Amino acid sequence: MTLITNHMPTAQLQALDAAHHMHPFTQGDELAAKGARIITRAKGVTLTDSEGHEILDAMAGLWCVNIGYGRDELAEAAARQMKELPYYNTFFQTTHVPAIALADKLAELTPHDLNHVFYAGSGSEANDTNIRLVRTYWAQKGKPTKKVIISRKNAYHGSSVGSASLGGMSAMHAQGGLPIPDVHHINQPHWYGEGGDMTPEEFGLARARELEDAILELGEDRVAAFIGEPVQGAGGVIIPPETYWPEIQRICDKYEILLIADEVICGFGRTGTWFGSESFGIKPHVMTIAKGLSSGYAPIGGSLVCDEVAEVINGCEFAHGYTYSGHPVACAVALENLRILQEEGIVDRVASDTAPYLKKKWETLADHPLVGEARIAGMMGSIALSPDKANRAAFAADPGTAGLICREACFANNLVMRHVGDRMVISPPLVITHEEIDTLIARAGAALDQAHARLSDEGLM
Ligand code: PMP
Numbered sequence: 001m002t003l004i005t006n007h008m009p010t011a012q013l014q015a016l017d018a019a020h021h022m023h024p025f026t027q028g029d030e031l032a033a034k035g036a037r038i039i040t041r042a043k044g045v046t047l048t049d050s051e052g053h054e055i056l057d058a059m060a061g062l063w064c065v066n067i068g069y070g071r072d073e074l075a076e077a078a079a080r081q082m083k084e085l086p087y088y089n090t091f092f093q094t095t096h097v098p099a100i101a102l103a104d105k106l107a108e109l110t111p112h113d114l115n116h117v118f119y120a121g122s123g124s125e126a127n128d129t130n131i132r133l134v135r136t137y138w139a140q141k142g143k144p145t146k147k148v149i150i151s152r153k154n155a156y157h158g159s160s161v162g163s164a165s166l167g168g169m170s171a172m173h174a175q176g177g178l179p180i181p182d183v184h185h186i187n188q189p190h191w192y193g194e195g196g197d198m199t200p201e202e203f204g205l206a207r208a209r210e211l212e213d214a215i216l217e218l219g220e221d222r223v224a225a226f227i228g229e230p231v232q233g234a235g236g237v238i239i240p241p242e243t244y245w246p247e248i249q250r251i252c253d254k255y256e257i258l259l260i261a262d263e264v265i266c267g268f269g270r271t272g273t274w275f276g277s278e279s280f281g282i283k284p285h286v287m288t289i290a291k292g293l294s295s296g297y298a299p300i301g302g303s304l305v306c307d308e309v310a311e312v313i314n315g316c317e318f319a320h321g322y323t324y325s326g327h328p329v330a331c332a333v334a335l336e337n338l339r340i341l342q343e344e345g346i347v348d349r350v351a352s353d354t355a356p357y358l359k360k361k362w363e364t365l366a367d368h369p370l371v372g373e374a375r376i377a378g379m380m381g382s383i384a385l386s387p388d389k390a391n392r393a394a395f396a397a398d399p400g401t402a403g404l405i406c407r408e409a410c411f412a413n414n415l416v417m418r419h420v421g422d423r424m425v426i427s428p429p430l431v432i433t434h435e436e437i438d439t440l441i442a443r444a445g446a447a448l449d450q451a452h453a454r455l456s457d458e459g460l461m
Helices: 010-020 028-034 072-084 097-109 123-140 161-166 200-218 244-255 276-280 307-313 328-343 346-367 401-412 434-457
Strands: 039-043 046-049 054-057 116-120 148-152 183-186 223-228 258-262 286-289 301-305 371-377 380-385 418-420 423-426
Touching: 010 028, 054 434, 072 328, 097 116, 097 328, 116 123, 123 161, 123 223, 123 258, 123 286, 123 301, 123 307, 148 200, 183 200, 200 223, 200 244, 223 244, 244 258, 301 307, 328 346, 346 371, 346 380, 346 434, 380 401, 401 418, 401 423, 401 434, 423 434
Parallel strands: 148 183, 148 223, 223 258, 258 286
Antiparallel strands: 039 046, 046 054, 116 301, 286 301, 371 380, 380 423, 418 423
């Protein structure tokens, strides 16, 4: 057997990858023909690939490496825990110190009475927990017909059968027979794309009131919960109008619908507060967490649950759990990550210094002829590419054509920026410095210039 290492030629690694590795959200034959990019190491906000390129990772991996790459403390925490107790489960009336300590820390960090955590291995798993949790809550309260979970079109809540059903991605629903029953999708608060002639404020209210319409149409006795990301991430960093969340909150309160905030991206400092719910004035009963919980150094997620819901669930045997619920190594890594975020004041620095600086710079991109809008909330931003910015027009070509061209131009400029359709999105590590922000903006500007030239040359705008 060949020993496969970083020292192998890129083409050989790519051929082996194509032969045996099936990638998520990827057309395998297309990638095989082109060859996957191979990332070999990373430090701070910078990735190094097998060709020696140094790339600024403005996506923090997959929205997750909040403290940046290369923190030895996390590696050491993992090694220590692996030597002491690499694994034990939390089923059958047992527990261990890392699970206890992380639960205690989370209760301290979360707003209001979200004092309980049900651990999972990922955001998808945590949202699957939430489906069963809220339905079990209502069944325990003697209202077993309250099963429907209302979500939004273009939401992303994960890739398992349950969580992808909660999500509102039509391409995902088209594969594998989704959604599961009793999930209902209303429209998203995406003013730029769908707001027409309304002001953002009017539109935010109108879209929130679709929740009330849905509750009345379905019947209050059937609705269990509403789920939403404070800022839709994978949907294109859609920052809702200011009127949206207060109205959603009012409606959930009025009809006593449980409110689930999916904080998988927004949690742990991304929007400049510990949780996106705090930035947007949301008071959820349940919060989904993952990603920034461990800064991606170990796979872990969870559902944070308020006192009242936890009390009801604790009144029955909740027949649910994962082998890796509360995995000790992942918990130890997450604890160390939270210690660093807290002790180094990273979230505070985002709020008072780096996010305002990034916002000022990011919004200058709106002056570019290819950019219809540039918006940002804390450390998650998006720009809409447009052939006719005055009218917020979309491209005539298939959605995503211009976005892909722009993403390729970003890579050519050693910048990872993702495209969602024809929106470009960023979510850099929270430790990004002013100087690195300047580099990010300079590379984004160069990439936009090149994409603009190519789109014009190819008659796409
Ligand atoms: N919820 C949100 C808001 C997400 O962005 C994601 C992942 N991008 C998930 C859930 C799913 O998390 P995971 O990929 O860890 O299963």
